[in-house]
Amino acid sequence: MSNASDTLRLTLSPQLSELTRVRNKLDRYLRDGSLPDTVRCTLLVVAEEILTNIVHYGCCDDTSDTIEVKVGQENAVVHMEFIDSGKPFNPLKEAGRETAGQLVDNLELGGIGVRLVRELTNHQEYTRKAGRNHFQITKHIWPSK
C-alpha cells in the first residue's frame, strides 16, 4: 500500500474537457496503490461525479479559477478533497435526496451523481473556508462499501 505521504495533487480548469486527464492520473495513482478493483472503480466514479457537479452547478465565473484535487491514503482509508474558489456550493444539500425511483425519472439532474457519491463513500463533508469550497470524501479500503 502507498506511503501516507504519497499524495496525488492535481489542478484543473473548471471545464469538463479536463476530466479525461484527471481520470487518467487518478487511475494510475490508485492502481499504484494496489487497491482492490472495486475501490479503485468506485473512486473513479466518485471523482467524476463530484467534478462534474462542481463544473456544472458550482464553479466558476472567472476563467482563471481552478479546481484542486488532493488524494491520499492512510491507514486503509483513501481521502479525496476537492477545492474550488467558486460561489458557495454544497452538493450534499443541493441534490441527491431523491429516491431511487425519482432518480430514474430525473436523470438530467445532478441528483444521481451526488447519490452515487453518498452511497459509494464512507463519509462526505463540505466546508467553506476563506472563500473556497472544500468537499472531502473518505473511502475505507477494507472491507469495501
Added chain:
Amino acid sequence: MNWTKDIRQGNIIVFPGEPVDHENAEDFESRLIPSVKEASRSGGSLIIDFHDVDYMTSVGLRALMMAAKEAEPTSVKILVTGMNETMREIFHISGFEKLFVIHESLESALDATAAT
C-alpha cells in the same frame, strides 16, 4: 469504444467493452439506441453484456435510461449481464435494478429470452 455486437437466436447482444464515463457516454448512447431499434426489427431482445465495463458514471446511466425509454413502446426487453461488483452496486444505488432484468451470465439471459 471497444464496442462489439453479436446476434443469437434473433437477439441483439452488445458488448460495450470498456468503462462508460464522460469520455465515451455519447458514443455509447449513439450505439445503444440503434441496437434497441435493431432488436425491435428482429423481434428479439437486447442483451447488454457488461463484461470489461469496470464502472459507469451517471452519464452512462443516462444513456441506459434513454435506451429503456426507446424500448418502452416496443416489445423489446433489455437484459443485462456480466456485471462486476461495482456495476451491481451502481445499479442498485441508481434504482436501475427496476429498469433492467439482470442475469448472471449471457447464457442465462439467452435462456430467458428463449422462454418468452
